[in-house]
Amino acid sequence: MDVKIKSMKYDDFKDNEALEQLRAAGTNIIMGSLDKLIDWGRSNSLWPLTFATSCCGIEYMAVGAARYDFSRFGFEVTRASPRQADFIMVAGTIVHKMAPVLKRLYDQMAEPKYVIAMGACAISGGPFKDSYHVVKGVDTIIPVDVYMPGCPPRPEALLYALMQLQRKVKVEKFFGGVNRKEKRTK
């Protein structure tokens, strides 16, 4: 059986190079090295908050299990308390009743904190965009760092998104200047 799969050509797949250019400007050698050390440590131990509202959450669990195993990249320490977590993976639809809860969880997290919007629902409301009770994108409530399309995204996509977050963390400067402004809610 030959099934035609429409997909992107690999050559067309361009990674976003802009992030690393932030680094290219150069920093003080001592501070820069210290930054690198800290970023290296932080980017490899990003702890997610256990937060899953619906279908996407199951794929998220699957990535936590043995086959995909995100502990290879340091993401396995899921925290049940927002105060100990580094990022929220918004896995699933966010509805009106949940919106204040999500906002509160985000506010309770300690800086620096990140948000990944997993799946069409978290990005824009997805298949439920026309519903009376669904929030049309979590970025209307909290700032989002990485968007991960799919319904649900495949585990590979999830790992890729996590690595994009790592890239973001890796270019942060703690000592030598600022390239990451304090986040503001829209």
Next chain:
Amino acid sequence: MININDKCIKDKILSVAPDAAFDEAAIFTVTVPAEQYHRLAHCLRYDADMRFDYLLCMTGMDWGDALGVVNLLESTTHDQSLFLKTAVTDRENPEIPSVADIWETAILNEREVFDYFGIRFTGHPDMRRIFLRNDWVGYPLRKDYNADEALNPVRLANEELIDTTTVYEAVAGGKTEAHTRTVFEEGEYVVNIGPQHPATHGVLHFRVSLEGETVKKVDVNCGYIHRGIEKMCESLTYPQALGYTDRLDYLGAHQNRHALCMCIEEALGLEIPDRVKVIRTIMDELQRLSSHLLFWSCLCMDLGALTAFFYGFRDREKVLNMMEETTGGRLIQSYNVIGGVMNDIHPDLIKRIKEFIKYLPPMLKEYRDVFTGNVIAQQRMKDIGVLAKEMAVAFGVTGPSGRASGWACDVRKRKPYAAYDKVQFKEAVRTEGDSFARYLVRIEEIEQSLYILEQLADNIPAGDYAVKTKPVIKLPEGRFFKSVEASRGEFGVYIESRGDKNPYRIKFRSPCLPLVDVVDTLARGGKIADLIAIGGTLDYVVPDIDR
């Protein structure tokens, strides 16, 4: 078995409700005015010839000129079903007597109807909204609902939880009095579990009143993932509506979609090829396997056995692989379509199923060794959260949880569909009704699913994988209901059609709503830690509750 069309039954109904009207469609319908509704309901429930003890599906309706409810009743003793319908024309203050004293499951269902349509049920002990916020403006499932975003913006202020509720009491002279009833007293120690809590399996909110470590009362607060699917479906065509069923209970994605497809096919009178029936059965069982394996993993994790989680997911991935090869999706498969399935099965599917049938039994033994026989696991589940059979029926707790209480409620046996009448399997029924029984039933169902797959693997008939349907699918006018045995119980689809290309009203009978409904009954008097074992073995999926 008695026949509901019997003259004497009709006479009986007419004697309690003289204004009842009958409609002898595929499923017998009785329409009564609201004044006689409660009396008739009582008679239907307790009369020895009828005994409609199982309220399968309560649907709120807005017919434009009237608001009302349609109840689908079933009798577990006489194997009958009937629609009981009532309506009121007052749109400002619609009031219908509550039947919560007759069927326990009506308590949450009537709250749902109140939430969606604003129909007040007189005599109901707890008329609060259930899914939407208390400050929500309007009743979304009414046809004249104002969907203006300005009325209901995304509110970022925390919702005030109220400890009181209103009870509407019908008094003489056709008037209604409203009383206030307290849910939690002033001095009670109330702990919030959820909405973000790993042990609630999603975003469910329990408010638990504690006396030391003992649970005094549990108040369920749903709606944190209420996506308004039923309302959305009203403006979609039937093939479009299919997509949403997969996302209700995503661990029974295939089965849910199967129910909607069958409901539409039956309404259209489509003849489904045998090949399709067998393929659908195979997929249903694979889905059940994946769901029960996930149940096992998560329950073990909830009870503190983290390694077991990895065992279960390891085996679940094998099932997902098989499904993915054929359908292209791991979790959400979108495989059923009206008239058949999307594409033929993958040539390797049969080979893989056979491999899997050999692979899993030793793993199940491993499960038994690491968890089932474990003393701690047994102590945390045995005699915890006992659900009696009568309560299971009254609350409408179906699926493995109902069968653990001794109620043989398997839809695959009671109302065989697809290829289930051609295969043999044993319905796993136990009588203890405790958490451990619910656990064992699921483990046994895994074995039975393998047995079903074994029988079907070599017997897939040749033929088409789908029949042609019209480009625009219009259902004839009428009421249709079809249910399947999903991973967690009886999943049903109720469609009311006016002959258009989109449904006038579509309601999904969620198997998980009754499951959270019984949590209060099961957890009372137990320890707070038992709540986790109870929730884990009931195995609800929250988006299916909230829809």
